[in-house]
Amino acid sequence: MTSGPKISTIVTDIEGTTSSIRFVHEVLFPYAAEHMARFVQQNQAREDVAALLADVVALAGLPDDNIDGVVAQLQQWIQDDQKITPLKTLQGLLWQEGYEQGHFKGHVYADANANLRAWAETGMALYVYSSGSVAAQKLIFGYSEFGDLTPCFKGYFDTHIGAKREVQSYRNILSELGVTPEQVLFLSDIEAELEAASAAGMQTVWLVRDGEIPAAGAQYEVARDFDEVNQWLIGTR
Structure with a gap:
């Protein structure tokens, strides 16, 4: 993976990124x-x-x-x-x-759990952006299989900020965060979301956890898991 400007903020999707779509x-x-x-x-x-x-x-x-x-x-x-x-x-x-009521616990990949905790400990500002409501986001991390991960995050965004495939949504997030786009890394498994975030100036990594890497992956940084994302982050420092 190639290096880029130093990242201070990570915004992550949930489904297919931190957590299984199947869950x-x-x-x-x-x-x-x-x-x-x-x-x-x-x-x-x-x-x-x-x-x-x-x-x-x-x-x-x-x-x-x-x-x-x-x-x-x-x-x-x-x-x-x-x-x-x-x-x-x-x-x-x-x-x-x-x-x-204990009917289920939130699924989070082990590599996501380990790296989210490590990034938070180093002072990285972590946020979630998902089409699920902020309340639902807090629940999947608050009741995760690895315990309460909500202390890792500084904030959450849902469809109130805008649809995830629209460039303006990511501009709205940047306005809320008050940082330059180049300092923000967006993680997702959906190409259209990466395209919108890139158009807003954010850096992106495409999580492709299973199967072959799509041909369009050549346009983006691609990672199989959060361990690979972390290796890319190390290369930016």
């Missing part, structure tokens, strides 16, 4: 789908839930008094893996129940 799609999504109807019915009068349900009604053009229609819309969005903010927030609330 999200085979554990978290099915749990949300199974329990969404119950959760909405039981909590629809709760102020935070009611506000989210109102957002669903507005986005989907549904009648205000059709709670079954709202649930059906949420289930459809889950099935279609839609990155819609009220859905992601409701999923986060549901997953909190699951984590707190």
Whole structure:
């Protein structure tokens, strides 16, 4: 890997980067789908839930008094893996129940755990940017198989900052961080996200944990795991 300007800040994706996509799609999504109807019915009068349900009604053009229609819309969005903010927030609330009740622990790769802790100890500023809600992000790291990793992170970004494949989202993050783009490293397994981050001036590393490296990988720094990312970081110092 080639070296570049010194990195002071790392922004990392979750799915396919710090954590297995299978955990999200085979554990978290099915749990949300199974329990969404119950959760909405039981909590629809709760102020935070009611506000989210109102957002669903507005986005989907549904009648205000059709709670079954709202649930059906949420289930459809889950099935279609839609990155819609009220859905992601409701999923986060549901997953909190699951984590707190011990139904599952957050999956984090061992190499991600070790390097995130090491980077934080050296003073690197670590942030998360995922399409999942900030609450869901804190849960996967707070209830991880390796214990509570949330002290490693200085902050979290979700779709409130913008969609992950849009350049402006990364400019918004840079504005929040108050650092120059060249000081920021963005980690993801999705080429379109890397392209957007690169266009905003960030440095990027493409996590390709399994299979062959895509032909487009020649345009980016590529790593199989966080150990390789760390080797690249060492080369920038």
